[in-house]
Amino acid sequence: MRKIKERTRFGLLIAALIFIGIGAGILYGAQRLIIDARSVAHTNAVMAALDEMEARLRDAESAQRGYLLTGRVEYLVDYHGSREHVPALVDRIATLVADNPIQTRRARALRAHTELRLHQMANTLLRYGSDGLVGARASMGSDVLQTSSAIRRIKAQMVSDERLLLERRATSTGYSANVLRALAVLGIPLGLTVILSVYVLLVREIARRSEAEAAARDVQARLREGNAELEHKSADLRALSRYGGMLQGCVDPQEALQLTSRLLSTLRPGTAGTIYRMRNSQDYAEAAIHWGRHSATSAESLLPEACWALRRNQPNLSPDAAHSHCPHVSGVQHDGVATACVPLMAQGAQIGLLYLSDDDDGFLARMDIIEAAAEQLSMALSNLSLRERLQLQSIREPLTGLFNRRYLEESATRELARCARRDLPLSLMMLDVDHFKAFNDVHGHAGGDAVLAQFGKLLAEHSRGEDIACRYGGEEFTLILPEAPPAAALQRAEAIRSAVEAMRVQHMGHDLPPVTVSIGVASFPADGNTPDALLRVADAALYRAKHNGRNCVEPARAH
Numbered sequence: 001m002r003k004i005k006e007r008t009r010f011g012l013l014i015a016a017l018i019f020i021g022i023g024a025g026i027l028y029g030a031q032r033l034i035i036d037a038r039s040v041a042h043t044n045a046v047m048a049a050l051d052e053m054e055a056r057l058r059d060a061e062s063a064q065r066g067y068l069l070t071g072r073v074e075y076l077v078d079y080h081g082s083r084e085h086v087p088a089l090v091d092r093i094a095t096l097v098a099d100n101p102i103q104t105r106r107a108r109a110l111r112a113h114t115e116l117r118l119h120q121m122a123n124t125l126l127r128y129g130s131d132g133l134v135g136a137r138a139s140m141g142s143d144v145l146q147t148s149s150a151i152r153r154i155k156a157q158m159v160s161d162e163r164l165l166l167e168r169r170a171t172s173t174g175y176s177a178n179v180l181r182a183l184a185v186l187g188i189p190l191g192l193t194v195i196l197s198v199y200v201l202l203v204r205e206i207a208r209r210s211e212a213e214a215a216a217r218d219v220q221a222r223l224r225e226g227n228a229e230l231e232h233k234s235a236d237l238r239a240l241s242r243y244g245g246m247l248q249g250c251v252d253p254q255e256a257l258q259l260t261s262r263l264l265s266t267l268r269p270g271t272a273g274t275i276y277r278m279r280n281s282q283d284y285a286e287a288a289i290h291w292g293r294h295s296a297t298s299a300e301s302l303l304p305e306a307c308w309a310l311r312r313n314q315p316n317l318s319p320d321a322a323h324s325h326c327p328h329v330s331g332v333q334h335d336g337v338a339t340a341c342v343p344l345m346a347q348g349a350q351i352g353l354l355y356l357s358d359d360d361d362g363f364l365a366r367m368d369i370i371e372a373a374a375e376q377l378s379m380a381l382s383n384l385s386l387r388e389r390l391q392l393q394s395i396r397e398p399l400t401g402l403f404n405r406r407y408l409e410e411s412a413t414r415e416l417a418r419c420a421r422r423d424l425p426l427s428l429m430m431l432d433v434d435h436f437k438a439f440n441d442v443h444g445h446a447g448g449d450a451v452l453a454q455f456g457k458l459l460a461e462h463s464r465g466e467d468i469a470c471r472y473g474g475e476e477f478t479l480i481l482p483e484a485p486p487a488a489a490l491q492r493a494e495a496i497r498s499a500v501e502a503m504r505v506q507h508m509g510h511d512l513p514p515v516t517v518s519i520g521v522a523s524f525p526a527d528g529n530t531p532d533a534l535l536r537v538a539d540a541a542l543y544r545a546k547h548n549g550r551n552c553v554e555p556a557r558a559h
């Protein structure tokens with residue numbers, strides 16, 4: 001930058017010096033031309049005065065001769081007319097050559113000789129007047145010839161000197177003209193070249209500056225874009241971190257899915273989504289939640305093979321859904337629909353799939369935040385499923401899948417309180433498989449287990465939504481029937497009894513013999529108003545059923 005400034009200054013200085021030089025040269029040349037022209041005019045004036053002086057003298061001589069020969073007065077008038085100019089012309093010549101000492105000397109000699117000659121002529125006329133033509137002739141002796149030739153000689157010398165001066169001035173004028181021509185031919189192009197160089201330098205500098213300004217503008221624009229992107233990212237990250245915190249607080253997988261759908265529909269408003277959950281059997285995935293309107297629909301359930309993301313355990317992004325390669329994607333509404341499949345993985349196992357579609361493929365460039373959310377969701381779903389499983393394990397009994405005794409006690413208390421509050425009845429059955437010890441003895445413990453498992457299933461099938469079927473212990477079971485009066489409970493007990501009688505169990509490829517069940521029934525409020533009291537009454541009824549021959553239903557004694 002500084003270099004350019006210095007170069008420009010230097011160039012302009014050189015150009016200025018060149019033009020000052022040219023100006024000075026032109027002034028000098030012109031001055032010389034003027035001086036030379038003046039000198040030439042001066043020389044010409046000298047020569048003209050000499051010629052005129054000589055001519056006047058000659059005219060006076062010829063007029064005098066004419067007068068002497070003819071005696072006519074006109075010649076005498078001419079003679080006087082010519083001779084009276086001669087002294088003034090000699091004065092003029094002396095004045096003109098006053099600057100030249102040699103010519104001044106000659107002018108003095110010229111003055112002396114012309115005066116002498118004029119005097120000789122006056123003398124001849126005087127003699128003519130007194131002695132006639134003879135006297136006049138006698139006055140024109142050799143001295144007259146000498147004076148005339150001296151005048152001619154001096155005049156010739158003066159003219160020769162003036163011619164010499166004229167030649168010198170012509171040479172000087174030629175030199176001055178050459179100087180001016182050289183200045184014009186060399187100086188002006190040189191000056192123009194320097195100015196042109198400075199101009200080119202400046203133009204380049206301006207171009208460089210505008211390039212630099214454009215580059216700076218470009219950098220600024222990119223910086224602004226980067227900032228906007230950064231702000232976007234940081235907003236995304238804030239939302240993601242809030243989402244992560246909220247995921248921790250979810251109580252079940254469905255809540256986590258709803259939270260995710262809310263997050264993704266906020267982060268990418270135009271993008272529709274579906275989250276699939278893989279069944280425990282891992283054989284297919286089912287849509288669990290949707291948001292937005294898909295521009296390319298996806299099947300409600302899909303095999304892992306139907307999705308390249310699930311096949312490769314990697315996100316599968318497609319800017320054009322028509323070429324997505326995923327068979328589960330269909331119903332593409334128009335060209336340019338973008339889709340993304342992101343597998344949900346936890347501890348190396350596939351637990352689901354996140355599917356997104358949008359008319360605009362812009363979201364594909366910012367998948368990092370979506371993939372991070374998918375990862376957090378995977379972990380949360382895995383933890384929540386595990387929690388669910390553990391919870392089930394803690395309240396379920398593994399052989400029959402029915403609730404365990406701890407759960408029975410909790411739920412019996414809760415349900416009894418609820419029915420009491422609403423003034424509704426509640427019934428309770430105690431069920432015990434008949435002669436089970438003997439059955440075990442004959443068919444083995446595994447055979448007995450098969451019967452208990454099948455019995456558990458049957459009991460679950462005969463339960464309504466609000467009923468609670470539990471394994472009380474060993475081959476003893478309990479069924480709580482909220483809001484059921486004694487008569488309805490007895491009816492239900494009878495139905496179960498007869499279903500058990502009809503139940504067939506296969507074990508190790510063989511049919512086991514049928515079993516029967518004895519059932520004791522107690523009801524709130526008639527038989528007690530605490531779970532323990534009702535259980536005791538039902539147990540007593542069961543005891544009676546055993547006593548009465550088994551395979552029967554026994555109501556509480558109070559009925």
Ligand SMILES: Nc1nc2c(ncn2[C@@H]2O[C@H](COP(=O)(O)OP(=O)(O)OP(=O)(O)O)[C@@H](O)[C@H]2O)c(=O)[nH]1
Pocket residue numbers: 432433434435436437438440444445446447448449452473474475546550
């Ligand atoms: N296979 C199997 N047997 C069990 C299980 N729990 C308890 N039992 C058996 O169930 C039998 C219960 O026998 P008991 O209480 O004497 O009564 P019972 O033979 O059923 O005779 P009644 O109840 O009077 O008809 C015992 O032999 C226990 O070992 C179990 O989980 N699996």
